[in-house]
Amino acid sequence: MPVTFLRLLNTALKNSKFPSISPLTALHVPAIPSTPSAHPSLYHPHRLSSNPPSPNPNPQTRTRTPLEKQFETWIQHLKPGFTPSDVVSALQAQSDPDLALDIFRWTSQQHGYRHNHESYCAIIHILINGRRYRNVETLLEEVLAGNCEMSVPLYNSIIKFCCGRKLLFNRAFDAYKKMLKSHNCKPTLETFTLLLNALLRRFNKLNVCYVYLHSVRSLTKQMKSLGVIPDTYALNMIIKAYSKCLQVDEAIRVFREMGLYGCEPNAFTYSYIAKGLCEKGRVEQGFGFYKEMKEKGLVPSGSGYMILICSLALERRFEDALEVLFDMLGNSMGPDMLTYKTLLEGLCREGRESEAFDLLEEFRKRDVVMGDRNYKTLLNGLHFQNQE
Numbered sequence: 001m002p003v004t005f006l007r008l009l010n011t012a013l014k015n016s017k018f019p020s021i022s023p024l025t026a027l028h029v030p031a032i033p034s035t036p037s038a039h040p041s042l043y044h045p046h047r048l049s050s051n052p053p054s055p056n057p058n059p060q061t062r063t064r065t066p067l068e069k070q071f072e073t074w075i076q077h078l079k080p081g082f083t084p085s086d087v088v089s090a091l092q093a094q095s096d097p098d099l100a101l102d103i104f105r106w107t108s109q110q111h112g113y114r115h116n117h118e119s120y121c122a123i124i125h126i127l128i129n130g131r132r133y134r135n136v137e138t139l140l141e142e143v144l145a146g147n148c149e150m151s152v153p154l155y156n157s158i159i160k161f162c163c164g165r166k167l168l169f170n171r172a173f174d175a176y177k178k179m180l181k182s183h184n185c186k187p188t189l190e191t192f193t194l195l196l197n198a199l200l201r202r203f204n205k206l207n208v209c210y211v212y213l214h215s216v217r218s219l220t221k222q223m224k225s226l227g228v229i230p231d232t233y234a235l236n237m238i239i240k241a242y243s244k245c246l247q248v249d250e251a252i253r254v255f256r257e258m259g260l261y262g263c264e265p266n267a268f269t270y271s272y273i274a275k276g277l278c279e280k281g282r283v284e285q286g287f288g289f290y291k292e293m294k295e296k297g298l299v300p301s302g303s304g305y306m307i308l309i310c311s312l313a314l315e316r317r318f319e320d321a322l323e324v325l326f327d328m329l330g331n332s333m334g335p336d337m338l339t340y341k342t343l344l345e346g347l348c349r350e351g352r353e354s355e356a357f358d359l360l361e362e363f364r365k366r367d368v369v370m371g372d373r374n375y376k377t378l379l380n381g382l383h384f385q386n387q388e
Helices: 004-014 066-079 084-092 098-109 117-129 133-144 152-163 166-181 189-200 204-226 232-244 247-260 269-281 283-295 302-314 318-330 338-347 353-366 372-387
Strands: none
Touching: 066 098, 084 098, 084 117, 098 117, 117 133, 117 152, 133 152, 133 166, 152 189, 166 189, 189 204, 189 232, 204 232, 232 247, 232 269, 232 353, 247 269, 269 283, 269 302, 283 302, 283 318, 302 318, 302 338, 318 338, 318 353, 338 353, 338 372, 353 372
16 A cells, blocks of 8 residues: 555656656655764664664663672661661671671661661771771761760760770760760769770870879769779779879878778789889888788789889898899899899999999899890999999
8 A cells, every 4th residue: 555655646746847856765865873862772882783682671780799789688688677686786797897887877867767876886896896997986976966875885985985096085085074964874984994094094294194183083083973883903093193193192092992992902003102102202111012012922013123123222222122123033024224223333332342243143143134235234334333
């Protein structure tokens, strides 16, 4: 039927009054432009070929990375209506902290779900272990802004992280102040221990010590007012703070109160007090604490030994200084060069040069870490003292 129609139409055009019009078969049909049209399918070369295209329902799909596949797998495991406990299990199962954070963020955007203190605690620990500190700081600000209900473990996790970061030191005390104002998340012994430890790390110079000693005093008072019972470790930090600031009477007062809390002083307790007393110039009292420590079978620290030896030698109590030094060597610890020089050169100045040389030989036999170089340095120092 279409062929017959075309023949009749051509015949009619030949007999018509418009000879300039060419037959339909001679009409020019423009070619398909080489530039593809706006239709998405024309951007693919196989669409223009004569062969039929191979079936490809989604030609723009890219290959997924292993991390994306893991993410989708865990998302599928979280069934509708999942709880924070389910999220915690999913987070703790991840070895990649970035994947854990992706899951944490995705779950927070789901309708009807909200993270609680357990899920925030879990992701914070994972990111800290993975050294993703910037992400932890972001989560920290979210928590302190009130994104979830708080708990004591979450507060302590935040305080611990901030205490370990120099620029976040003040944020640790911001979290502590929030704990004081809360009704069900009061500071615990762990909270005070973290803050005291952070303060003591800043006691590097005497003039700086007094700045932070006020904070130590405040924490001690608040700990008592809250009914928190300190342990030996916490009390030792308070004693150390007072001793470093040469507030030895305060340190001794805390020492005497240890029994009230059921705590026994240990070697660190006695060493802190003995060092503070010697630095304060109360050497006799410091030596008394050393003797009390020895009676209890406790061994001082290396620095405690050396400060006591130097202090006794400077007061010309050489027999007591030698007693402490030989006790130190008997406990497999060796003094430093300054301690040896203070004692031996002090003997030389008292006219006991021969004894000083004999002691040096004895020290060389007992101190396995002295070495030939240190021995020669000490020997030259004694010869120099004898020439003066």
